[in-house]
Structure formats: structure tokens, C-alpha cells
Amino acid sequence: MAAINVKSEIKPLKKVLLHRPGKELENLTPDTLERLLFDDIPFLEVAQAEHDEFAKVLRENGVEVVYLEDLMADVLNVSDEIRDEFLYQWIDEAGITDAGQVKRIYDFMMKYNDDKKAMVMKSIEGIVYNELDYDKSGSLVDYMTDPSELLVDPMPNVYFTRDPFACIGNGVSVNRMFSETRNRETIFGQYIFKYHPDYKDQVAQYYDRNSKVHVEGGDILNINDKVLAVGISQRTQAPAIELLAKNIFADKDATIETVLAFDIPNNRAMMHLDTVFTQIDYDKFTIHPGILGPLTVYEITKGANEGELKVVKVESDLESVLAKHLGVEKVTLIQCGGGDRIAAEREQWNDGSNTLCIAPGVIVVYQRNTVTNEILRQNGIKVLEIPSAELSRGRGGPRCMSMPLVRED
Numbered sequence: 477m478a479a480i481n482v483k484s485e486i487k488p489l490k491k492v493l494l495h496r497p498g499k500e501l502e503n504l505t506p507d508t509l510e511r512l513l514f515d516d517i518p519f520l521e522v523a524q525a526e527h528d529e530f531a532k533v534l535r536e537n538g539v540e541v542v543y544l545e546d547l548m549a550d551v552l553n554v555s556d557e558i559r560d561e562f563l564y565q566w567i568d569e570a571g572i573t574d575a576g577q578v579k580r581i582y583d584f585m586m587k588y589n590d591d592k593k594a595m596v597m598k599s600i601e602g603i604v605y606n607e608l609d610y611d612k613s614g615s616l617v618d619y620m621t622d623p624s625e626l627l628v629d630p631m632p633n634v635y636f637t638r639d640p641f642a643c644i645g646n647g648v649s650v651n652r653m654f655s656e657t658r659n660r661e662t663i664f665g666q667y668i669f670k671y672h673p674d675y676k677d678q679v680a681q682y683y684d685r686n687s688k689v690h691v692e693g694g695d696i697l698n699i700n701d702k703v704l705a706v707g708i709s710q711r712t713q714a715p716a717i718e719l720l721a722k723n724i725f726a727d728k729d730a731t732i733e734t735v736l737a738f739d740i741p742n743n744r745a746m747m748h749l750d751t752v753f754t755q756i757d758y759d760k761f762t763i764h765p766g767i768l769g770p771l772t773v774y775e776i777t778k779g780a781n782e783g784e785l786k787v788v789k790v791e792s793d794l795e796s797v798l799a800k801h802l803g804v805e806k807v808t809l810i811q812c813g814g815g816d817r818i819a820a821e822r823e824q825w826n827d828g829s830n831t832l833c834i835a836p837g838v839i840v841v842y843q844r845n846t847v848t849n850e851i852l853r854q855n856g857i858k859v860l861e862i863p864s865a866e867l868s869r870g871r872g873g874p875r876c877m878s879m880p881l882v883r884e885d
């Protein structure tokens with residue numbers, strides 16, 4: 477099978493990419509929460525235990541779990557040139573411009589040279605100024621920097637591996653993110669798909685992280701081998717969807733014929749398409765009641781001439797659009813929180829609609845969404861619960877915390 481193969485949201489999951497949260501979470505402070513897109517500071521030990529449970533449930537159900545930090549360590553072990561290219565790019569994108577500081581950070585990171593995984597984890601964790609060895613007497617910049625300050629920001633959202641890049645068919649979209657903090661995460665995607673021996677020269681690339689417009693993986697849903705759905709959301713812009721569609725259509729090997737752009741509300745509770753609905757079976761979805769009702773969807777196909785698009789606006793409802801494109805008579809939409817507004821809003825906030833489907837009718841969910849989980853069971857879905865007191869503080873659920881690399885066809 478191809479190195480990347482993801483042509484649905486529900487077919488048996490064979491291989492998935494995760495990141496086990498590390499000390500980057502301990503570099504969150506009340507002042508940085510908003511900028512770093514967290515709502516609270518998770519207790520690391522418990523978050524890690526919860527995450528290990530997530531990986532365990534996946535493995536027990538036949539899924540191969542690979543970690544971003546291991547793939548990146550392999551990449552940095554390929555050659556010293558690649559390692560240096562990464563380190564300097566990572567330092568640059570952390571906003572370090574002073575040549576003296578660049579050198580000190582580089583030298584500091586090279587202490588991890590014998591343990592590339594530790595180097596990767598440190599690059600995610602961030603660096604406090606006083607961790608570096610330095611002699612202030614040579615630099616005004618150093619005198620003016622508070623030693624207890626974070627010189628390099630942490631990347632606390634890396635455990636949401638769904639977003640910085642996204643597998644589409646046999647290719648990948650290496651994204652340009654909505655926020656500066658998350659844009660640094662896409663460096664990992666760039667290096668893994670360019671240099672990792674398992675992926676190098678084998679994976680079509682449908683988006684460039686240097687693009688000016690943003691798209692995030694949480695908005696990208698592989699409906700089937702012919703149809704891709706993308707949310708127009710807080711995180712994903714219309715011009716980015718056009719670019720993505722053009723690049724996919726230009727790939728002779730890609731099977732996708734239609735890109736559906738769903739116009740969803742632009743707010744944090746519904747930041748991505750996958751925070752409002754996820755597919756859980758051939759004809760079933762969990763959804764946030766907030767998007768029920770009339771919905772505008774744009775059907776994008778190839779235009780008359782090479783490189784052009786045809787866009788048709790469809791005013792419809794979610795059920796009809798999904799049924800049409802899935803080729804089923806009817807789809808069942810299972811509402812987060814049932815019919816109860818307070819339960820719906822609470823459980824939606826804790827990612828009750830953000831499930832990871834590992835086989836038709838089998839999903840991984842957060843245990844805390846008790847109302848929604850019970851309703852899912854009543855609908856015949858096999859619900860695998862994972863603990864979620866700490867992981868949920870980052871506002872992402874099992875789908876956000878995973879990037880499928882291979883699903884069965």
C-alpha cells in the first residue's frame with residue numbers, strides 16, 4: 477500500500493500519527509494562554525497518562541501508532557546538513573534575529589545531538605533564557621532580556637496532530653496555519669514528508685506552508701475517494717480551499733473529483749469543521765446542533781480549462797448534502813448532548829462531536845461527554861472511551877489528537 481492512504485473517515489484505521497504531550501505544556505502561563513490557544517494549563521503527568529491510554533486503546537484495536545517526535549528524530553539522523561537546516565529554520569521562525577542569540581540557541585540544542593528525540597522534544601518545549609550559557613558582557617540584547625523570559629515559545633498544540641498537515645488520498649497538505657504559534661508546527665510536516673525515508677519522494681504535496689492564506693487539518697474531511705469536504709471557518713479561508721482544490725485536481729493520480737466547501741460559523745467553539753461534526757459510520761455522523769438548519773455548501777469541481785474551477789452554490793441542509801455525496805439514501809445525524817441545549821453546549825465545548833472513527837461504527841471519544849456517549853451507544857455505535865480531564869483543556873478531542881496515515885480502502 478502507498479505510504480499515505482486516507483480515502484475515508486471511517487474505513488479501518490491502520491496507522492496513525494500522534495504526539496505524546498511533553499514539557500511544552502509546563503511552559504504555558506496565564507499570560508500566554510490566549511496567544512498559545514489554550515484555555516487552561518493541563519497537569520502534565522495526568523495529560524500524559526491520558527494520552528498513553530489513547531495510544532493503548534488504538535493499539536489494542538489493531539492500529540499502528542507512530543509518534544511525530546520519533547519520525548522527526550529519524551529525519552534529524554539522516555544527515556548533519558538536514559539537522560542544521562532544521563535547527564536554523566526553527567530558530568528563525570521562533571523570531572530570533574540577533575546573531576549572538578541564534579548561535580547560543582544552536583549550541584544549546586547541539587547538546588542533544590546524541591539523542592535526536594530529545595532534541596525534537598526540546599524544540600517543542602521551548603527555551604527559557606536562563607537555560608542558555610551566556611556572558612552578558614558582549615551584548616546589549618542580552619542585558620535587555622529578562623533571564624526568566626521564554627526566549628523560544630513552546631508549541632503546546634503539537635499533540636493536536638490533525639491540524640498542521642493533513643493526509644488526503646495518497647498525498648498531504650502541509651498547511652499554512654491561522655495563528656503564528658501553530659504555524660511553527662508545520663515545520664515538522666515539511667521535514668517529515670521531504671526527508672523521512674518512509675515518505676521522501678513518495679507523497680504528493682497539495683499545499684505549501686509558505687502560502688499567504690490559511691487552511692488547517694481540522695477542517696479537512698475525506699468523505700470518500702471522490703469527495704473531500706473542507707470547512708470555511710475561523711481557521712480556513714476560501715482562497716486556501718481554491719488553492720488546495722486546484723493542486724489536487726492537477727495531480728493525475730488523485731481520485732478526488734469534488735471538493736465541498738462548508739460555510740460554518742466563525743468562532744472558537746466551532747473553530748474547525750471537525751468540532752461540529754465527524755463521521756462515525758457509513759451513514760452516521762455526530763454533530764453539534766448549532767449547525768443544524770440551512771447550510772450553504774459550495775461544490776467545487778474542475779473548470780472548463782486547465783487550472784480553472786467550477787463552483788456551484790448549494791443552499792441545502794447537512795443531511796441532504798452528505799447523503800448525496802456519500803451515495804446513501806439517508807444519513808443519521810446524532811446530536812451532541814441529545815436535545816438538551818445545556819448538555820449540547822457543555823459537551824460540544826469538550827469535544828463531544830470530535831470523535832476518531834477507527835472502523836465503521838467504532839469510535840474513540842472523551843469519557844467526560846457522558847450524555848453524548850450514551851446516545852451514541854443507543855444508536856448502535858461501539859464507543860471506546862478515554863480519560864480526558866486534562867487533555868481536553870487544549871480544546872481538541874480524539875480526532876484532533878490524531879492524524880491517520882493509512883486507512884484500508
Ligand SMILES: NC(=[NH2+])NCCC[C@H](N)C(=O)O
Nearest residue numbers: 513636694748870871872876
Ligand atoms: N482539529 C481540531 N479541532 N483541533 C483543535 C485544536 C485546538 C488548539 N488548541 C487550537 O486552538 O488550535
